[in-house]
Amino acid sequence: xxxxxxxxxxxxxxxxxxxxxxxxxxxxxxxxxxxxxxxxxxxxxxxxxxxxxxxxxxxxxxxxxxxxxxxxxxxxxxxxxxxxxxxxxxxxxxxxxxxxxxxxxxxxxxxxxxxxxxxxxxxxxxxxxxxxxxxxxxxxxxxxxxxxxxxxxxxxxxxxxxxxxxxxxxxxxxxxxxxxxxxxxxxxxxxxxxxxxxxxxxxxxxxxxxxxxxxxxxxxxxxxxxxxxxxxxxxxxxxxxxxxxxxxxxxxxxxxxxxxxxxxxxxxxxxxxxxxxxxxxxxxxxxxxxxxxxxxxxxxxxxxxxxxxxxxxxxxxxxxx
Amino acid sequence: xxxxxxxxxxxxxxxxxxxxxxxxxxxxxxxxxxxxxxxxxxxxxxxxxxxxxxxxxxxxxxxxxxxxxxxxxxxxxxxxxxxxxxxxxxxxxxxxxxxxxxxxxxxxxxxxxxxxxxxxxxxxxxxxxxxxxxxxxxxxxxxxxxxxxxxxxxxxxxxxxxxxxxx
Numbered sequence: 001x002x003x004x005x006x007x008x009x010x011x012x013x014x015x016x017x018x019x020x021x022x023x024x025x026x027x028x029x030x031x032x033x034x035x036x037x038x039x040x041x042x043x044x045x046x047x048x049x050x051x052x053x054x055x056x057x058x059x060x061x062x063x064x065x066x067x068x069x070x071x072x073x074x075x076x077x078x079x080x081x082x083x084x085x086x087x088x089x090x091x092x093x094x095x096x097x098x099x100x101x102x103x104x105x106x107x108x109x110x111x112x113x114x115x116x117x118x119x120x121x122x123x124x125x126x127x128x129x130x131x132x133x134x135x136x137x138x139x140x141x142x143x144x145x146x147x148x149x150x151x152x153x154x155x156x157x158x159x160x161x162x163x164x165x166x167x168x169x170x171x172x173x174x175x176x177x178x179x180x181x182x183x184x185x186x187x188x189x190x191x192x193x194x195x196x197x198x199x200x201x202x203x204x205x206x207x208x209x210x211x212x213x214x215x216x217x218x219x220x221x222x223x224x225x226x227x228x229x230x231x232x233x234x235x236x237x238x239x240x241x242x243x244x245x246x247x248x249x250x251x252x253x254x255x256x257x258x259x260x261x262x263x264x265x266x267x268x269x270x271x272x273x274x275x276x277x278x279x280x281x282x283x284x285x286x287x288x289x290x291x292x293x294x295x296x297x298x299x300x301x302x303x304x305x306x307x308x309x310x311x312x313x314x315x316x317x318x319x320x321x
Numbered sequence: 322x323x324x325x326x327x328x329x330x331x332x333x334x335x336x337x338x339x340x341x342x343x344x345x346x347x348x349x350x351x352x353x354x355x356x357x358x359x360x361x362x363x364x365x366x367x368x369x370x371x372x373x374x375x376x377x378x379x380x381x382x383x384x385x386x387x388x389x390x391x392x393x394x395x396x397x398x399x400x401x402x403x404x405x406x407x408x409x410x411x412x413x414x415x416x417x418x419x420x421x422x423x424x425x426x427x428x429x430x431x432x433x434x435x436x437x438x439x440x441x442x443x444x445x446x447x448x449x450x451x452x453x454x455x456x457x458x459x460x461x462x463x464x465x466x467x468x469x470x471x472x473x474x475x476x477x478x479x480x481x482x483x484x485x486x487x488x
Contacts, residue, residue: 051383
């Protein structure tokens with residue numbers, strides 16, 4: 001096995017071959033991705049927003065779970081690298097799970113795919129695909145179940161570094177539905193690896209994983225306490241389907257206690273920035289005046305997200321064969 | 322340590338500056354290639370009294386060996402702070418060898434616009450070209466073996482020197 005068995009996204013030289021999770025990625029690899037993305041931000045501001053790096057390569061967007069935004073940013077990123085992009089939205093219900101996913105992948109590999117961007121409702125699906133593809137094919141996890149969303153975590157790190165610089169002096173709060181959030185997990189792993197000394201998670205007990213403190217974070221049920229003196233506020237999307245179960249009484253009540261309003265944000269540092277992975281539920285987890293306010297960096301996040309995905313794809317595709 | 326067999330980079334830069342002076346004006350677009358070429362271009366930009374701001378290129382995203390070697394670490398950002406359309410551009414690099422870096426630089430430059438002309442200035446021309454590319458201004462011709470590499474270095478005082486290493 002030429003991939004590191006302990007961390008199958010790295011080859012034996014410690015270089016990235018797949019991007020499956022930010023968990024276990026060394027700080028050097030994370031910084032290399034962020035630094036490379038910085039160079040791509042320049043490209044996206046030019047007259048011609050393309051570079052020829054992935055010319056002749058075929059990137060398959062393999063979305064077993066619906067997503068418009070993430071798929072689009074991967075598509076834009078791949079096109080700006082001059083790759084050919086093929087979008088496949090695969091309806092899970094029409095497939096029996098397990099083997100048939102691998103059959104789909106094997107068929108696409110036979111069409112000379114070079115890279116799979118995979119989104120799947122089941123945690124671990126991109127790992128299974130990565131395990132079965134030929135050694136010259138790369139897999140990027142674009143969100144799997146509750147597990148991980150590494151490129152979102154990376155673009156959040158890029159955004160924080162852009163506005164705040166050094167991670168080792170920051171107090172960061174992650175607010176909302178931590179339990180179901182792959183974004184939160186990726187953020188926590190990346191912040192920890194990059195040396196962030198204080199990570200707080202804020203949310204109702206029903207939406208916090210039972211052993212979340214084992215990830216090295218501080219848990220707050222009271223948002224006002226949790227936001228006190230933080231440098232960065234990372235909001236999570238409240239998925240409407242959670243409201244139907246017994247986890248939350250109502251969107252109104254969630255907004256009252258955990259919605260980010262101007263008066264709650266005032267408890268954070270005066271220069272604190274506000275992030276949100278989108279799509280936003282205005283009036284549920286975030287108030288419009290905050291989302292559109294001067295501390296919001298939500299739209300720059302989207303722009304940086306393209307550069308991050310360009311960096312990830314070009315680092316994966318460029319050699320190490 | 323043996324004496325450095327290579328000529329003094331500061332002297333070469335002085336003669337390169339003299340050769341370029343009659344051929345450039347305040348509106349010449351000077352573009353240095355990272356990293357050595359940028360050091361040279363900064364010095365030339367000042368010495369030649371060029372008014373257009375200095376441009377820099379990192380050609381990593383245009384290299385023809387990407388599929389073999391991948392992206393190297395510490396890719397810098399390219400920055401062309403002037404309008405390339407219709408501009409008379411001079412690309413500056415430290416060592417002209419195979420010509421592949423210059424090809425990549427020209428390709429990248431054209432993604433910023435259509436220059437009126439492109440000329441090339443290099444401190445050292447070491448032969449060994451693999452593409453039909455030649456320099457318009459050169460500090461010196463130096464012959465070096467295929468197993469040798471010549472690199473420009475800059476010390477803390479900003480003094481430039483040439484280093485020869487055997488691979």
